[in-house]
Amino acid sequence: MSVYQVSCxxxxxxxxxxxxxxxxxxxxxxxxxxxxxEAGHSGLHLTLAQALRGGDGVxxxxxxxxxxxxxxxxxxxxxxxxPPCPERFLAGTVQEDACGLPEGHPGRHGFEFGPPISxxxxxxxxxx
Ligand SMILES: [Zn+2]
Ligand SMILES: [Zn+2]
Numbered sequence: 001m002s003v004y005q006v007s008c009x010x011x012x013x014x015x016x017x018x019x020x021x022x023x024x025x026x027x028x029x030x031x032x033x034x035x036x037x038e039a040g041h042s043g044l045h046l047t048l049a050q051a052l053r054g055g056d057g058v059x060x061x062x063x064x065x066x067x068x069x070x071x072x073x074x075x076x077x078x079x080x081x082x083p084p085c086p087e088r089f090l091a092g093t094v095q096e097d098a099c100g101l102p103e104g105h106p107g108r109h110g111f112e113f114g115p116p117i118s119x120x121x122x123x124x125x126x127x128x
Contacts, residue, residue, distance in 0.1 A: 006113040008035035010045040012065065012072045018049075018079060022063070026051035033065065036100070038107030044068055046105065049079050064102055085109060 010117035011034050014022065022029045025048055035045040044066045054060035062084060067077040082102035089097040089111035107113075 006039060006047060008039050008041055008107075010035040010067075010069065011068055012045070012047070014049070014065075015073070018064075018065075021079065022050040025052050027051050036110070037069045037105060038113050041105075041107035044076065045107050046102065049102075062102070083127075087111075 003009045011032060014029055014031055014033065019029055019031075027048070029050065033047040033049070037045065038045050045068070047065050048062065049065040050063040052061045052063065063079055064082045065077075065079050068074065071077075085099035085101045085103050085105055087099045087109045089095070089099075089109070097111045099105075
């Protein structure tokens with residue numbers, strides 16, 4: 001672990017109505033969430049809200065919570081499914097690691113500034 005703040009310090013809360021939507025997924029819903037992007041990024045803040053298991057022809061989906069600086073709860077706030085960033089760290093080796101952020105995210109890839117969540121936070125069998 002780095003002692004430096006490397007991910008974005010912005011933070012938001014899961015609202016009660018959103019919490020109901022986010023039950024029954026692979027992640028335990030966190031009431032308070034930190035932005036997962038690199039510090040100083042452009043655009044909206046973004047954090048992982050939930051991972052939903054696919055099945056019956058439905059692919060697994062990762063839900064992201066997106067909000068604007070200083071306007072955590074205005075109309076730009078939304079929860080939406082986003083495809084994963086395709087970049088891999090050390091692809092093809094045992095140290096291979098996924099970025100963990102959505103495709104097209106601003107800032108560096110997740111593996112370049114430290115993972116905000118560890119594998120221990122994810123139930124085996126859930127795809128991100
Ligand atoms: Zn942010
Ligand atoms: Zn990436």
